[in-house]
Amino acid sequence: xxxxxxxSFDPSSQHHKETIFTIGNxxxxxxxxxxxxxxxxxxxxxxxxxxxxxxxxxxxLVNAPDWLSMQVLLNGxxxxxxxxxxxDYLRELxxxxxxxxxxxxxxxxxxxxATIQFERFASLADQHLLALRxxxxxxxxxxxxxxAALNGHADNQGLAHWNHVTQRQENRDTVGLQTxxxxxxxxxxxxxxxxxxxxxxxxxxxxxxxxTLRQVFPAHNGQPITLVKFVGIATSRDTDQPLEKALVHxxxxxxxxxxxxxxxxxxxxxxxxCEVSIEGDEEAEIALRFSLFQLLIAxxxxxxxxxxxxxxxSGFGYRGHAFWDTEIFMLPVFTYTAPHIARNLLDYxxxxxxxxxxxxxxxxxxxxxxxxxxxxxxxxxxPTWVPDFHDKKKLxxxxxxxxxxxISADVAYAAWQYxxxxxxxxxxxxxxxxxxxxxxxxxxxxxEWQPERGCYAxxxxxxxxxxxDHNDNNAYTNRLAQxxxxxxxxxxxxxxxxxxxxxxxxxxTLDLTPERLSKWQDVAEKICLHIDPTGLIEQFDGFFALKDxxxxxxxxxxxxxxxxxxxxxxxxxxxxxxxxxLMVQYLLxxxxxxxxxxxxxxxxxxxxxxxxxxxxxxxIQAIVxxxxxxxxxxxxxxxxxxxxxxxxxxGNAGDGIHAASAGGIWQALVFGFGGLRIHPDGQWETHPxxxxxxxxxxxxxxxxxQQHLVRLENR
Ligand code: BGC
Numbered sequence: 096x097x098x099x100x101x102x103s104f105d106p107s108s109q110h111h112k113e114t115i116f117t118i119g120n121x122x123x124x125x126x127x128x129x130x131x132x133x134x135x136x137x138x139x140x141x142x143x144x145x146x147x148x149x150x151x152x153x154x155x156l157v158n159a160p161d162w163l164s165m166q167v168l169l170n171g172x173x174x175x176x177x178x179x180x181x182x183d184y185l186r187e188l189x190x191x192x193x194x195x196x197x198x199x200x201x202x203x204x205x206x207x208x209a210t211i212q213f214e215r216f217a218s219l220a221d222q223h224l225l226a227l228r229x230x231x232x233x234x235x236x237x238x239x240x241x242x243a244a245l246n247g248h249a250d251n252q253g254l255a256h257w258n259h260v261t262q263r264q265e266n267r268d269t270v271g272l273q274t275x276x277x278x279x280x281x282x283x284x285x286x287x288x289x290x291x292x293x294x295x296x297x298x299x300x301x302x303x304x305x306x307t308l309r310q311v312f313p314a315h316n317g318q319p320i321t322l323v324k325f326v327g328i329a330t331s332r333d334t335d336q337p338l339e340k341a342l343v344h345x346x347x348x349x350x351x352x353x354x355x356x357x358x359x360x361x362x363x364x365x366x367x368x369c370e371v372s373i374e375g376d377e378e379a380e381i382a383l384r385f386s387l388f389q390l391l392i393a394x395x396x397x398x399x400x401x402x403x404x405x406x407x408x409s410g411f412g413y414r415g416h417a418f419w420d421t422e423i424f425m426l427p428v429f430t431y432t433a434p435h436i437a438r439n440l441l442d443y444x445x446x447x448x449x450x451x452x453x454x455x456x457x458x459x460x461x462x463x464x465x466x467x468x469x470x471x472x473x474x475x476x477x478p479t480w481v482p483d484f485h486d487k488k489k490l491x492x493x494x495x496x497x498x499x500x501x502i503s504a505d506v507a508y509a510a511w512q513y514x515x516x517x518x519x520x521x522x523x524x525x526x527x528x529x530x531x532x533x534x535x536x537x538x539x540x541x542x543e544w545q546p547e548r549g550c551y552a553x554x555x556x557x558x559x560x561x562x563x564d565h566n567d568n569n570a571y572t573n574r575l576a577q578x579x580x581x582x583x584x585x586x587x588x589x590x591x592x593x594x595x596x597x598x599x600x601x602x603x604t605l606d607l608t609p610e611r612l613s614k615w616q617d618v619a620e621k622i623c624l625h626i627d628p629t630g631l632i633e634q635f636d637g638f639f640a641l642k643d644x645x646x647x648x649x650x651x652x653x654x655x656x657x658x659x660x661x662x663x664x665x666x667x668x669x670x671x672x673x674x675x676x677l678m679v680q681y682l683l684x685x686x687x688x689x690x691x692x693x694x695x696x697x698x699x700x701x702x703x704x705x706x707x708x709x710x711x712x713x714x715i716q717a718i719v720x721x722x723x724x725x726x727x728x729x730x731x732x733x734x735x736x737x738x739x740x741x742x743x744x745x746g747n748a749g750d751g752i753h754a755a756s757a758g759g760i761w762q763a764l765v766f767g768f769g770g771l772r773i774h775p776d777g778q779w780e781t782h783p784x785x786x787x788x789x790x791x792x793x794x795x796x797x798x799x800x801q802q803h804l805v806r807l808e809n810r
Pocket of ligand 1: 755
């Protein structure tokens with residue numbers, strides 16, 4: 096199955112549907128708001144890298160001027176789903192081609208009936224091109240008027256980021272608009288062209304900041320009229336002349352059909368690389384393709400200066416900031432299906448090393464400490480205060496920007512994984528090695544020797560389970576920090592053998608003196624790891640002494656345990672927002688025996704807030720359940736992840752796609768149910784554990800430049 100369908104319009108799920116009907120092309124995305132608008136809509140287009148920090152404290156991705164705007168008037172009455180009567184309604188997103196179609200048979204308040212269809216796509220063949228087609232089948236005689244506009248009055252939920260720069264009519268069928276962000280000074284231009292030599296002459300309305308072309312068509316009962324709108328888009332991040340560039344792209348397509356065909360072919364190639372199918376489970380299959388689609392439309396193909404935000408480009412949530420969600424959840428999808436995209440994303444981290452070094456330096460450490468929330472420059476943009484759940488008049492302190500140090504190891508892990516999977520020695524030598532070494536340097540400098548315990552500690556941190564802050568010796572952080580330092584030493588060895596000049600260069604620039612390296616060795620050997628003889632790992636110092644809770648006592652519930660207990664009090668309970676010990680056992684699973692994983696799985700699973708905790712959790716939980724051979728339980732977690740956006744399980748899908756969950760779903764499928772294991776020498780095998788009702792699972796992945804198609808059948 097490839098199509099997401101909506102058969103009726105329900106205004107109460109408007110924002111959710113806007114998110115899931117988002118289209119995009121890796122340069123920008125546009126939420127599924129209606130061309131003609133609707134009261135209360137959360138209309139938005141986000142363009143990668145277009146951030147601005149006025150009037151907010153921390154920079155945010157800016158809602159771009161609106162390219163969609165189109166009003167249809169039937170004998171003078173404006174089409175709107177907020178008036179008249181909807182006689183028939185269908186909205187479909189074809190995931191195979193990224194074409195969004197909405198067809199409505201509508202009766203105006205005075206009784207004019209027409210079927211109105213809108214189709215739109217963001218071209219994957221030309222990232223600076225957007226296309227919209229409107230067709231109207233009138234059931235009356237008279238006149239149909241269409242007003243197509245570019246609207247510069249876009250804002251971020253009330254916060255205005257744009258200053259008008261210029262607008263003009265280029266020629267009979269083309270107009271342009273240019274605006275500039277208030278503080279970051281990024282220019283963005285849109286050019287709109289309404290092709291079609293047979294259509295009536297358009298009128299140009301030079302409304303300030305909303306250049307509009309209006310066309311009036313005679314209406315004859317049963318005879319359709321068609322209007323195509325091509326929009327070119329460019330910013331000063333791409334060129335010095337964004338309006339000229341936007342005009343060139345708007346002028347390029349010969350026809351709707353030609354533009355759509357080029358776009359279709361580009362999508363065909365995308366899907367070929369990451370083919371997936373599940374026979375016997377339509378819900379899982381569509382969720383999986385939907386997740387891949389959402390990641391693919393957010394993935395920068397031609398820009399190394401941007402990352403993918405936790406909500407992709409599909410909503411206002413988290414202000415477009417990127418987290419560890421990219422490296423640990425989304426990146427594996429790209430590493431194994433579209434390595435060029437993975438490399439771009441890792442290059443973003445490489446480019447933001449100066450900011451990461453500055454963050455470490457300001458905190459009194461060496462090396463690179465990446466921002467927990469990262470935007471254009473890589474500086475820390477995590478808000479320090481946010482409104483409290485219980486009382487919006489109060490503020491709650493957010494500690495992740497100050498304490499979540501594991502992000503540096505997550506970046507190093509992803510760089511290493513990319514290198515192992517691709518064999519891209521040139522990239523590793525040029526950029527990856529520096530990422531691994533400078534993060535190792537950070538962890539070695541951040542470690543504190545604890546003489547009474549005889550080990551190195553990381554005190555005052557936050558691990559993946561964010562229900563607990565200010566922890567000492569978080570298991571995930573400590574183990575990944577150790578891995579990072581060990582891998583740093585291995586990297587240096589590899590460079591010395593294979594790229595001695597680079598080894599010398601990096602030893603110089605990063606000041607990797609023998610004393611420093613022997614400290615790395617010492618930290619790596621003596622890091623505090625709390626593993627009891629059964630293999631049970633304490634999540635952090637004192638976790639087992641916290642109050643225990645039986646989560647079943649709180650059922651049925653519709654809130655997270657964080658909301659139920661309150662931010663401060665949640666710290667006192669053994670309740671996890673998302674896997675923490677299990678997370679590290681997944682990432683480094685070759686280093687643990689099945690028994691060691693089992694004992695932790697049995698301990699932490701009942702203490703995790705699977706339903707309303709973090710959306711990052713269920714897919715990882717599913718993978719670990721697969722490792723344990725608990726396929727039914729794995730499926731339960733997997734389907735919870737699969738429904739996160741499509742069924743809006745947490746009620747916040749309107750803020751944007753849960754991108755980490757989308758990446759996690761693919762990982763659950765390939766590494767969990769498919770049981771794909773990749774060995775350091777590049778050999779691979781599968782240990783399938785398919786749910787009983789699946790007939791087969793098929794997926795394609797790329798390893799060291801070679802594509803492999805895996806088909807696993809349930810016998
Ligand atoms: C999760 C983090 C995640 C962030 C962005 C939080 O709720 O706990 O792990 O990085 O959301 O998705």
